[in-house]
Amino acid sequence: EADIYQTPRYLVIGTGKKITLECSQTMGHDKMYWYQQDPGMELHLIHYSYGVNSTEKGDLSSESTVSRIRTEHFPLTLESARPSHTSQYLCASRENRRRNTEAFFGQGTRLTVV
């Protein structure tokens, strides 16, 4: 059973607000990922991290930012939410010791910006 958690599950927020999507895992995984996915569409990698104090941008440009101050925590922040940010955001993690390890996903946060 995966021990990776995302909060909130659903969020409806007004334009211009600052939001932080939380992602935590208790498996001690060094690698963590954020994906953005619209309904019925492709899963896009927007950020990833190798470990504490390392963050990289993914293949899809995103106005969001991430931080990795602790191994277990990888929050994603939008400084000023816009309707174009409406989407589902999925967080994942996998261990670093072996390259071909499986990734575990959280339940996702469905964000709606009105």
Add this chain to the structure above:
Amino acid sequence: LAKTTQPISMDSYEGQEVNITCSHNNIATNDYITWYQQFPSQGPRFIIQGYKTKVTNEVASLFIPADRKSSTLSLPRVSLSDTAVYYCLVGLYNTDKLIFGTGTRLQVFP
């Protein structure tokens, strides 16, 4: 990261065997082939991984020919609950990224 090609969609009926093939012509020596399943509104979940020949678990079988340039995910006797998107990933050895591509959307009908 090895580029993969898989059908965009497939249809099947309950009780049938479904085979989804993934092409990965530039697979590297150290690369494993990994398949994930994603249900609507959920994150993908790992279903099977292999390096060569055949791998079987309680969910699926994975067939990999000797040249490893393709692989086939086999789902025996599918049910409605197998309706999902199936992703083939190759090339995780040499990269820390995890790119899923478009996947194959499987629709199972009663």
